[in-house]
Amino acid sequence: MAITVEELVNIGSLGTRVLAGAEGLDRGIGWAHVCELAAPWEWLGDGDLVMTTGLGIPESPAAQDEYVRRLAGAGVVGVAVGENMYAPPLTPRMHRCADRVGLPLLLTRYEVPFAAMARTIAAANGVEELDRLSHALRVFEHLRLLVDGDGEAALMQRLEAEIGCRLHLLDARSLRPVAGSSPGLPASLRVALASQPPDPLGRRPSVLRLPEAQGVLVVPVPGPRRLLLVAIPNEGTRPDLTLLHHVTTVLSLEQATVVAQRERSRRLGASLLAQIIDGRVDPGTATEQLASVGLVGRWVLTASRGDPESDAWAQLHHALDDDGIPHLLLTRSGTTIALLPEEPEGVERLLSGLPAGAHSGVSEAFDSAASLQEAHRQARWALHLAEAREESVSEYSDREAGSPFLPGTLERSREVSTQVLGALLAYDEQHESALLLSLRVFLEENRSWQRAASRLHVHKQTLVYRMDRVEQLTGRRLSSTADVSELWLALQAGIASGVVPT
Numbered sequence: 295m296a297i298t299v300e301e302l303v304n305i306g307s308l309g310t311r312v313l314a315g316a317e318g319l320d321r322g323i324g325w326a327h328v329c330e331l332a333a334p335w336e337w338l339g340d341g342d343l344v345m346t347t348g349l350g351i352p353e354s355p356a357a358q359d360e361y362v363r364r365l366a367g368a369g370v371v372g373v374a375v376g377e378n379m380y381a382p383p384l385t386p387r388m389h390r391c392a393d394r395v396g397l398p399l400l401l402t403r404y405e406v407p408f409a410a411m412a413r414t415i416a417a418a419n420g421v422e423e424l425d426r427l428s429h430a431l432r433v434f435e436h437l438r439l440l441v442d443g444d445g446e447a448a449l450m451q452r453l454e455a456e457i458g459c460r461l462h463l464l465d466a467r468s469l470r471p472v473a474g475s476s477p478g479l480p481a482s483l484r485v486a487l488a489s490q491p492p493d494p495l496g497r498r499p500s501v502l503r504l505p506e507a508q509g510v511l512v513v514p515v516p517g518p519r520r521l522l523l524v525a526i527p528n529e530g531t532r533p534d535l536t537l538l539h540h541v542t543t544v545l546s547l548e549q550a551t552v553v554a555q556r557e558r559s560r561r562l563g564a565s566l567l568a569q570i571i572d573g574r575v576d577p578g579t580a581t582e583q584l585a586s587v588g589l590v591g592r593w594v595l596t597a598s599r600g601d602p603e604s605d606a607w608a609q610l611h612h613a614l615d616d617d618g619i620p621h622l623l624l625t626r627s628g629t630t631i632a633l634l635p636e637e638p639e640g641v642e643r644l645l646s647g648l649p650a651g652a653h654s655g656v657s658e659a660f661d662s663a664a665s666l667q668e669a670h671r672q673a674r675w676a677l678h679l680a681e682a683r684e685e686s687v688s689e690y691s692d693r694e695a696g697s698p699f700l701p702g703t704l705e706r707s708r709e710v711s712t713q714v715l716g717a718l719l720a721y722d723e724q725h726e727s728a729l730l731l732s733l734r735v736f737l738e739e740n741r742s743w744q745r746a747a748s749r750l751h752v753h754k755q756t757l758v759y760r761m762d763r764v765e766q767l768t769g770r771r772l773s774s775t776a777d778v779s780e781l782w783l784a785l786q787a788g789i790a791s792g793v794v795p796t
Contacts, residue, residue: 296322296341297418299372299398308411309403310374313384325536326412333364333374337498339511339535342368343415345408348381351792354684358388362397368503371564372398374411379404380719449548453541459525459533465616466520466649467609472616473552483507483524501535510707511536516759517546519612545655550679553612560611563587564620567633570666571624580663584633588620592661595674599629599681600652613647629677631670645687653680654687671792677705678790711788714780717767719793729767730794732760737782741772 300319303310312319324341331337338344344365352358365373374690375381384399392399402411424756454461454476463475469484471477486506487706502512507526511533523542525533566583569575575583584590600607607630614621619640634640636659645654655676657669672690680688712719718730732750736757739745747754761772772776788794 296324297415298322299343299400301418302343302411302415303398304402305414307406308414309406310400310411312388313399313401315396317393317396318396318753321398323365323371323415326374326408326415328408328412328573333499333501333769334503335364335368335370338365338368338370339501340532342370342371342375342535343411344370345374345376345380345402345411345554345575347376347379351375351381351384355385355387357389358385363395364389364401366395366397367508368501368507370397372400374400374402374408376408377401377404379534385787417582446548446552447747449544450476453544453765457525457533457541458528459538460528460529461541462526463515464522464523464524465609465613467606468613469522470613470616472519473613473618479524483510483526487512487522489523491732500737501538509533511535511538511552513542515542515545515549516755517549521545521549521611529691556615556732559587560623564624567622567624567631568626570663571631571670573667577614577662577664579668584622584663587622589622589633594636594641594659595657595666595669595673596632596633596634596641596654597629597670597677598644598648598652598654599677601649602628602730604649606647606649610644610647614643619643627759629674631673633666636673653677653685655680656687656689658690667792671708674789674792678786706792707787707791711784711791711793713771714768714784715788715794718764721763721767729760729764733781734785734794735765736761736772737778737785741778 296321298751302308302323303312303319308328322341323343326343326345327338328345329338330346334344334346334348334350336682352361355699362373382404389399391397402408450461450463450535457570461476462479463472464470464487465472469479469487471479480509483504483506486504490502500513504510504512504598505510509527509532511525513523513525515523523538523545525538525645527533562653566575570580584593607625610630612634614634620635621640621644623647624631634644641656648654655673657672657676660666660669676688678692679691680686715730718733721727728750732746732752735749736743736746743757747757750757765771768781770781772781774776785794
């Protein structure tokens with residue numbers, strides 16, 4: 295049996311007396327921690343005794359009231375304040391709140407070291423600590439069983455049985471369950487989590503308690519993904535915070551393995567998709583390889599662009615894997631291409647994982663790998679329309695263009711682009727040169743020789759030579775507004791229709 299607060303107070307050598315909250319003196323102390331933070335409930339939990347010099351205690355009566363209530367709500371069994379140290383005056387309102395919630399408010403003499411109090415509690419609780427250690431060892435033993443071949447779902451079930459809680463492992467951004475997690479997170483908890491204000495510095499508390507859900511703990515899981523573990527205690531139990539942190543360590547190790555496996559699959563999938571789009575693999579072989587990753591029947595291709603600094607792009611394959619949606623992803627020149635099953639759930643999941651403000655184009659449905667190059671052109675065309683119309687997503691339509699100055703169809707865009715830029719395309723292919731890219735960059739930089747040369751990593755004179763060759767091959771002058779306009783619109787039509795490589 296753990297030492298109680300009353301038993302601790304009755305040890306004369308510890309020089310501690312009760313100021314308020316006497317109704318909670320019979321509560322057992324699991325451990326004692328020195329904590330000078332303003333929000334100790336984010337770090338401590340059930341059965342913990344807070345020892346403080348008073349630095350973290352607020353001054354106003356209302357703030358002291360909240361301080362006590364939040365500690366009691368976290369399961370803390372008492373607060374021992376160092377006498378004549380740094381605490382502000384402990385107000386009558388604070389005393390009344392401690393009495394009301396049954397949280398012992400203690401005063402410890404200045405000359406008594408907190409280490410003496412902690413050692414006393416540790417010595418008294420030797421049996422309980424041995425039991426906690428046994429639980430911790432069993433938690434890590436479950437990880438070994440995972441290595442032996444058990445899946446993520448089985449691991450979660452064993453951990454739930456070990457600590458007496460229902461566990462939900464969520465993506466911290468979307469609050470959706472990751473693969474292997476227990477399904478059925480109550481909607482009220484999801485709403486409560488979504489309503490939590492973000493920390494301006496991106497920090498996460500050691501433990502988050504939701505006022506709307508008594509006893510529920512939310513703990514961040516360290517690792518390559520931003521994950522949250524939600525622990526819902528079984529009836530009549532309270533989760534042990536120390537054991538819960540051991541569980542997050544196990545899950546972090548398990549997720550590191552999952553992430554490594556998924557990253558390898560993502561790279562292989564990107565290589566396969568690039569080969570098919572570029573026509574470097576036989577359609578029959580491509581169909582077999584697509585089937586091996588679950589892409590059978592009919593599928594669609596999407597093209598998406600948005601904020602390149604957002605880490606949402608790196609999480610897309612996790613979002614699709616967590617929902618069991620087969621896919622291939624490829625990123626080229628700032629555009630992310632995805633091959634997905636025709637069912638709308640796949641496209642909807644991908645779109646929900648994009649950063650805010652992103653644009654996407656969706657091709658028609660196809661059932662043959664031989665059609666994937668055409669699907670790629672359609673998705674790029676639809677993306678062009680979405681960006682021109684400032685829409686989040688556009689499905690392929692061969693009826694209208696996004697600009698009145700561009701051709702109205704994908705086929706007509708290909709024809710116009712080839713007509714104007716065909717000589718450059720042929721020259722680049724024959725000589726392995728970069729005239730078309732140089733022209734594109736030169737025009738994107740508003741014909742600034744210095745900026746364009748810097749972006750292309752070439753000398754200014756090299757760029758001058760290239761633009762001379764462009765004028766010779768296209769028969770258009772870069773000093774002519776009419777000719778520059780024609781070249782620019784041909785580039786845009788070529789990019790939208792897939793003629794111009796990106």
